[in-house]
Amino acid sequence: MDTRPLETAAEPGGLRRIAIDPLSRVEGHGKVTLLLDDDNRVRQARLHIVEFRGFEKFIEGRPYWEVPVMVQRLCGICPVSHHLAASKALDRVVGGWPVPPAAERIRRLMHYGQIVQSHALHFFHLASPDLLFGFDAEATRRNIVAVAGAFPDAARQGVMLRKFGQEVIRITSGKRVHGTGSIPGGMNRAVDAHERDALRAELPQVLAWAQDAVELARRLHDNLPPRYADFADTPAAMMSLVGRDGAMELYDGVLRVREADGRIAIDGFDDQHYGELIGEAVKPWTYMKFPYRRSLGPDAGWYRVGPLARVQNCDFIPTPRAEAARQAFVAAHGGRPVHAVLATHRARMIELLHGVETVAALLDDPLILGGPLQAEGPRRPSGIGIIEAPRGTLIHEYDVGDDDLVTRCNLIVSTTHNNQAMNEAVRAVALRYLDGETITEGLLNHIEVAIRAYDPCLSCATHALGQMPLAVSLRAADGRVLDHVLRSSTGELLRDAPAHDAEAAQ
Amino acid sequence: MSAAGRDDFFELDGQRVPLQPGDTILRAAARAGLDIPHLCWHPDVSASASCRLCTVLADDRPVAACVAPAVAGQKVECRTASLDTQRLRLLQMLFVEGNHFCPGCEKSGHCLLQAQAERAGMTDLHFEALNPERPVDASHPDVLFEPNRCILCQLCVRASDEMDGKHVFAIGGHGIATRLLIDSPSGRLGDSALSVDDRAAHICPVGALLPKRVGFAVPIGERPFDTEDTRG
Numbered sequence: 001m002d003t004r005p006l007e008t009a010a011e012p013g014g015l016r017r018i019a020i021d022p023l024s025r026v027e028g029h030g031k032v033t034l035l036l037d038d039d040n041r042v043r044q045a046r047l048h049i050v051e052f053r054g055f056e057k058f059i060e061g062r063p064y065w066e067v068p069v070m071v072q073r074l075c076g077i078c079p080v081s082h083h084l085a086a087s088k089a090l091d092r093v094v095g096g097w098p099v100p101p102a103a104e105r106i107r108r109l110m111h112y113g114q115i116v117q118s119h120a121l122h123f124f125h126l127a128s129p130d131l132l133f134g135f136d137a138e139a140t141r142r143n144i145v146a147v148a149g150a151f152p153d154a155a156r157q158g159v160m161l162r163k164f165g166q167e168v169i170r171i172t173s174g175k176r177v178h179g180t181g182s183i184p185g186g187m188n189r190a191v192d193a194h195e196r197d198a199l200r201a202e203l204p205q206v207l208a209w210a211q212d213a214v215e216l217a218r219r220l221h222d223n224l225p226p227r228y229a230d231f232a233d234t235p236a237a238m239m240s241l242v243g244r245d246g247a248m249e250l251y252d253g254v255l256r257v258r259e260a261d262g263r264i265a266i267d268g269f270d271d272q273h274y275g276e277l278i279g280e281a282v283k284p285w286t287y288m289k290f291p292y293r294r295s296l297g298p299d300a301g302w303y304r305v306g307p308l309a310r311v312q313n314c315d316f317i318p319t320p321r322a323e324a325a326r327q328a329f330v331a332a333h334g335g336r337p338v339h340a341v342l343a344t345h346r347a348r349m350i351e352l353l354h355g356v357e358t359v360a361a362l363l364d365d366p367l368i369l370g371g372p373l374q375a376e377g378p379r380r381p382s383g384i385g386i387i388e389a390p391r392g393t394l395i396h397e398y399d400v401g402d403d404d405l406v407t408r409c410n411l412i413v414s415t416t417h418n419n420q421a422m423n424e425a426v427r428a429v430a431l432r433y434l435d436g437e438t439i440t441e442g443l444l445n446h447i448e449v450a451i452r453a454y455d456p457c458l459s460c461a462t463h464a465l466g467q468m469p470l471a472v473s474l475r476a477a478d479g480r481v482l483d484h485v486l487r488s489s490t491g492e493l494l495r496d497a498p499a500h501d502a503e504a505a506q
Numbered sequence: 507m508s509a510a511g512r513d514d515f516f517e518l519d520g521q522r523v524p525l526q527p528g529d530t531i532l533r534a535a536a537r538a539g540l541d542i543p544h545l546c547w548h549p550d551v552s553a554s555a556s557c558r559l560c561t562v563l564a565d566d567r568p569v570a571a572c573v574a575p576a577v578a579g580q581k582v583e584c585r586t587a588s589l590d591t592q593r594l595r596l597l598q599m600l601f602v603e604g605n606h607f608c609p610g611c612e613k614s615g616h617c618l619l620q621a622q623a624e625r626a627g628m629t630d631l632h633f634e635a636l637n638p639e640r641p642v643d644a645s646h647p648d649v650l651f652e653p654n655r656c657i658l659c660q661l662c663v664r665a666s667d668e669m670d671g672k673h674v675f676a677i678g679g680h681g682i683a684t685r686l687l688i689d690s691p692s693g694r695l696g697d698s699a700l701s702v703d704d705r706a707a708h709i710c711p712v713g714a715l716l717p718k719r720v721g722f723a724v725p726i727g728e729r730p731f732d733t734e735d736t737r738g
Contacts, residue, residue, distance in 0.1 A: 061642060062642075063644065063721065065612065065718075065719055065720070065721040065722060066610060066611075066612060066721055066722075068722075069609075069610055070609075073609055073610065094719075174726025174727055178609065179726055180725065181725065183722050188722060188723055188724065401644075403644035403645060404644055404650070404718055404719065405642065405644045
């Protein structure tokens with residue numbers, strides 16, 4: 001299905017505008033706009049990110065050791081991912097990479113605790129109402145409270161899985177949200193043996209819940225009505241970190257890109273050179289950038305990150321239960337690459353199970369209880385840290401001056417990687433389910449269901465300060481355009497460029 | 507009451523506080539383990555009475571406890587509703603005059619301003635934030651000066667004068683333009699005589715003067731002002 005023409009309607013004038021604003025059950029603020037003609041045919045569909053955070057700008061001029069704590073405030077859901085990606089980048093700056101083994105294990109423990117709590121939050125609190133009650137169920141039922149009423153066991157498991165993940169974060173960072181454990185060059189704390197033992201005691205039950213979650217996600221997906229079998233099926237290349245042996249690897253690895261048809265395009269790519277692999281484009285109607293593979297360019301180079309990409313990009317998952325679940329996932333789709341976005345939920349729960357198994361293994365590792373925790377070496381003027389956050393690949397890059405202040409910061413957040421993929425999913429759903437129909441609230445929720453599958457964190461993803469192209473039109477009272485100026489992403493002012501339809505789309 | 511009793515004690519919020527010759531109210535209270543809120547007082551340097559957080563009623567007269575001599579038999583009130591409100595407003599004014607963003611500040615958990623605000627029950631700024639934009643001075647190889655957090659308590663001034671013998675700092679300007687001055691040709695810390703080993707480099711009660719590259723080294727739970735609540 002070619003959805004690209006729907007990004008910008010040829011003649012936006014006179015079309016009817018429908019806005020889904022705000023998007024619900026996602027992190028942050030965004031909206032979808034649809035432009036429809038008189039026959040309810042969809043002419044334009046866009047996912048706009050309407051909030052602005054600007055962390056890239058205000059990190060400049062701050063001392064580097066402040067950054068791993070400061071950037072956590074990007075997000076209340078996955079602060080650990082930013083905490084660790086920034087730490088990994090600044091490890092390089094202070095000459096502390098690789099960090100000592102004990103610090104590496106404790107960071108991993110924190111990170112996999114983050115994977116567990118974030119995935120549990122998304123699946124049970126945000127996504128499950130759609131899957132349990134139906135996409136067009138009454139809006140007042142589509143929330144976690146209604147889930148708790150109708151499916152109390154599932155709701156309780158979600159809450160308890162999340163709690164377990166948050167406790168892992170607390171014993172490694174000092175707080176459940178926004179702690180301070182990781183510092184450039186290592187960690188400031190080891191794990192207390194009593195706190196470790198308390199979490200170990202919960203593991204049999206937590207493992208069982210995680211296994212149940214995988215089964216629940218499979219069952220819900222298999223039981224979807226047939227008309228959702230190809231819901232938002234948007235073939236895309238897949239990118240993630242993997243281990244050098246091809247294993248699923250969420251804390252530190254090499255970049256792999258797999259084409260939509262399953263062939264590996266790029267493998268073993270050093271994450272420190274990501275800039276040779278990925279470029280970023282900006283568009284005037286959203287605060288979120290559009291990353292792309294440089295070899296293919298901004299139009300064709302988009303790709304998908306996150307659980308659906310990772311589960312298919314790796315060769316295996318290095319923990320037994322999750323690997324069995326991955327194999328079942330692959331077999332269920334006949335070994336073919338899966339691009340229908342609702343499969344993301346099952347992939348996400350496979351990762352949650354992998355997260356619990358990894359936490360279990362790390363809690364058995366005596367290194368987490370102590371040993372050298374910090375390393376340092378020759379200073380470097382810049383550093384890059386890449387991690388697989390719950391929502392996908394997360395890139396932090398910093399330049400640091402001799403005076404210890406950050407001079408440049410670049411963040412490419414998981415949701416940003418998925419910007420084009422989410423827009424494609426919006427258009428695919430708009431064409432398949434809304435085109436020519438009488439628009440109802442339930443039908444509009446179909447679009448939100450597709451976006452929600454990506455678990456987007458819109459708060460994390462909006463930092464294009466000073467790079468945003470801007471279109472300004474001066475119109476006469478009768479609507480005629482008297483003047484039109486476009487400021488390009490490089491700051492250049494263009495007067496003869498075609499008038500942009502930004503007004504119609506906002 | 508016996509002569510010995512009257513001569514050796516004063517009363518602080520109903521508790522008897524022993525006196526020594528030359529005591530101020532705050533010093534005697536601190537020795538007795540009784541807390542009078544303060545920011546600009548430190549036992550190792552002279553008092554300056556600049557923050558006024560320690561204002562108490564001594565026999566119904568408002569005085570700064572850090573400089574007011576303790577007088578035998580005196581009745582001192584510290585925890586009254588009126589004084590508590592006054593302290594809260596003073597703290598709120600200090601917060602809005604600078605940029606005190608505790609979540610990203612390495613002094614969090616070590617910060618006397620944060621601790622006093624918490625003890626005072628401060629939950630909002632009350633006044634409009636001024637959001638100053640004062641450039642960070644990172645010119646010193648080992649010490650960072652973050653003027654947006656400076657509360658003009660003068661502790662660094664007194665430590666440099668009295669303990670380090672260097673006179674690196676002074677207070678200049680008037681009113682809202684009052685600021686910490688650095689004695690160096692450029693006015694920047696890197697050109698001053700300050701050493702990271704000086705007391706002045708470590709006495710700041712907030713996150714304005716900080717030794718570099720050690721931020722967040724102390725884990726949550728082991729910081730001076732950590733409580734059950736701040737451990738998460």
